[in-house]
Amino acid sequence: xxxxxxxxxxxxxxxxxxxxxxxxxxxxxxxxxxxxxxxxxxxxxxxxxxxxxxxxxxxxxxxxxxxxxx
Amino acid sequence: xxxxxxxxxxxxxxxxxxxxxxxxxxxxxxxxxxxxxxxxxxxxxxxxxxxxxxxxxxxxxxxxxxxxxxxxxxxxxxxxxxxxxxxxxxxxxxxxxxxxxxxxxxxxxxxxxxxxxxxxxxxxxxxxxxxxxxxxxxxxxxxxxxxxxxxxxxxxxxxxxxxxxxxxxxxxxxxxxxxxxxxxxxxxxxxxxxxxxxxxxxxxxxxxxxxxxxxxxxxxxxxxxxxxxxxxxxxxxxxxxxxxxxxxxxxxxxxxxxxxxxxxxxxxxxxxxxxxxxxxxxxxxxxxxxxxxxxxxxxxxxxxxxxxxxxxxxxxxxxxxxxxxxxxxxxxxxxxxxxxxxxxxxxxxxxxxxxxxxxxxxxxxxxxxxxxxxxxxxxxxxxxxxxxxxxxxxxxxxxxxxxxxxxxxxxxxxxxxxxxxxxxxxxxxxxxxxxxxxxxxxxxxxx
Numbered sequence: 001x002x003x004x005x006x007x008x009x010x011x012x013x014x015x016x017x018x019x020x021x022x023x024x025x026x027x028x029x030x031x032x033x034x035x036x037x038x039x040x041x042x043x044x045x046x047x048x049x050x051x052x053x054x055x056x057x058x059x060x061x062x063x064x065x066x067x068x069x070x
Numbered sequence: 071x072x073x074x075x076x077x078x079x080x081x082x083x084x085x086x087x088x089x090x091x092x093x094x095x096x097x098x099x100x101x102x103x104x105x106x107x108x109x110x111x112x113x114x115x116x117x118x119x120x121x122x123x124x125x126x127x128x129x130x131x132x133x134x135x136x137x138x139x140x141x142x143x144x145x146x147x148x149x150x151x152x153x154x155x156x157x158x159x160x161x162x163x164x165x166x167x168x169x170x171x172x173x174x175x176x177x178x179x180x181x182x183x184x185x186x187x188x189x190x191x192x193x194x195x196x197x198x199x200x201x202x203x204x205x206x207x208x209x210x211x212x213x214x215x216x217x218x219x220x221x222x223x224x225x226x227x228x229x230x231x232x233x234x235x236x237x238x239x240x241x242x243x244x245x246x247x248x249x250x251x252x253x254x255x256x257x258x259x260x261x262x263x264x265x266x267x268x269x270x271x272x273x274x275x276x277x278x279x280x281x282x283x284x285x286x287x288x289x290x291x292x293x294x295x296x297x298x299x300x301x302x303x304x305x306x307x308x309x310x311x312x313x314x315x316x317x318x319x320x321x322x323x324x325x326x327x328x329x330x331x332x333x334x335x336x337x338x339x340x341x342x343x344x345x346x347x348x349x350x351x352x353x354x355x356x357x358x359x360x361x362x363x364x365x366x367x368x369x370x371x372x373x374x375x376x377x378x379x380x381x382x383x384x385x386x387x388x389x390x391x392x393x394x395x396x397x398x399x400x401x402x403x404x405x406x407x408x409x410x411x412x413x414x415x416x417x418x419x420x421x422x423x424x425x426x427x428x429x430x431x432x433x434x435x436x437x438x439x440x441x442x443x444x445x446x447x448x449x450x451x452x453x454x455x456x457x458x459x460x461x462x463x464x465x466x467x468x469x470x471x472x473x474x475x476x477x478x479x480x481x482x483x484x485x486x487x488x489x490x491x492x493x494x495x496x497x498x499x500x501x502x503x504x505x506x507x508x509x510x511x512x513x514x515x516x517x
Contacts, residue, residue, distance in 0.1 A: 009461075010270050010463075011270070011422070011423035011424070011425065011426075011461055011462050011463050012269070012270050012422045012423055012463050013270075014423070014424060016424050031425065031429070031457055032454075033425075033428045033429075034424075035424040035425050035428075035461070037457060037461070
């Protein structure tokens with residue numbers, strides 16, 4: 001069964017470091033204070049590796065990649 | 071605002087159970103003119119109709135009755151109550167019931183009035199729900215600022231214990247009374263020993279809440295309706311309201327109406343009929359704020375014929391919220407009123423999430439500038455408003471965004487006038503939306 005991957009920010013943990021936007025600019029932008037704005041939550045297969053890297057890079061583990069059955 | 075409920079002028083079918091003026095929850099008060107103590111409550115309704123046996127692995131009849139009744143939550147979200155009951159009932163392990171009487175919306179008084187006038191309907195409903203979902207305890211959460219109410223409810227619970235009415239114990243709790251403290255996850259966090267501040271979901275409380283148990287959280291009015299559905303059934307419940315929005319609902323009507331206060335109305339009355347219940351408008355209206363500070367502005371001319379239901383209001387970009395309707399007279403300035411509320415909402419942020427902690431004060435400051443007649447940067451304000459929703463742990467920034475966005479739309483003419491000519495005459499008058507003398511909660515205030 002194909003899996004759907006979606007991004008989620010834990011807004012309480014997030015401190016606005018901004019690494020996620022650097023590593024995944026296709027899906028994540030920053031607001032004027034440096035907090036992430038998700039352009040889309042669903043991660044296409046082509047960006048999956050980048051998304052995993054962004055999730056791993058977050059210093060406070062605020063970025064999550066959820067996997068759900070379609 | 072006066073807090074006396076006044077007489078209803080509903081036209082729905084009346085019968086003994088419904089009360090003299092179409093009222094159900096307020097029936098006792100309208101009959102006797104006083105709050106119902108335990109004896110009077112038992113004389114009128116009898117003891118709560120508990121099931122004779124609770125068989126495991128079967129859905130309690132009450133769950134089905136509430137589903138059939140079509141009751142929706144009266145705390146603001148209007149989620150189907152029966153579905154929530156079923157979810158918690160089917161979850162693994164013993165559950166917990168939380169009765170939410172926090173009423174943090176400054177423009178709402180209906181929970182306070184209901185708890186004062188018919189406390190035992192609320193307590194009946196909580197205990198009946200607890201038995202139906204397999205809970206072993208009920209937590210009644212009340213705001214610490216209402217000490218008289220806390221004492222009254224603690225006494226009511228004590229009397230029921232002495233009479234052996236409830237198979238499940240009820241504990242009364244006094245919580246900090248901040249705007250976001252009434253949020254479900256705030257209650258769970260506080261009951262688990264933490265701050266009364268929102269938490270990140272998932273898990274939702276119905277999955278993992280108080281003591282990590284499946285937790286049913288319902289507004290106190292919702293529970294009072296359950297107490298009546300348990301006695302009189304879904305068909306009776308549906309005799310008031312509309313097929314898609316059955317029953318009655320409590321509303322708090324304020325602003326430019328002749329008799330501001332808390333009333334019980336059938337769901338689905340057109341908005342002008344809702345205002346008529348409070349004696350009608352006391353001045354020509356410019357707009358109405360529906361759902362309180364968490365709600366939406368509507369121009370009076372587009373609002374008056376709309377039925378007071380979730381689905382009908384959604385079509386015009388609004389919702390019933392917790393039954394708050396504030397009538398804004400033409401003479402008031404919607405921008406000044408909104409700016410004041412946004413400042414309050416910014417101060418009430420739990421300061422946990424960056425987009426709320428930083429975004430709300432920025433939006434409030436932009437709005438204050440606009441209200442004061444400054445040239446301002448309208449584009450920046452709109453961009454900031456658009457970036458608030460969905461970016462906090464709770465819906466606080468979403469609510470503030472909705473308030474600001476609907477204000478910019480409904481008061482668009484005023485915006486142009488302010489930008490061109492400075493503040494209008496409405497800026498001088500006494501506020502219609504009272505935010506009270508609140509301070510920004512910090513540190514230990516949350517516990």
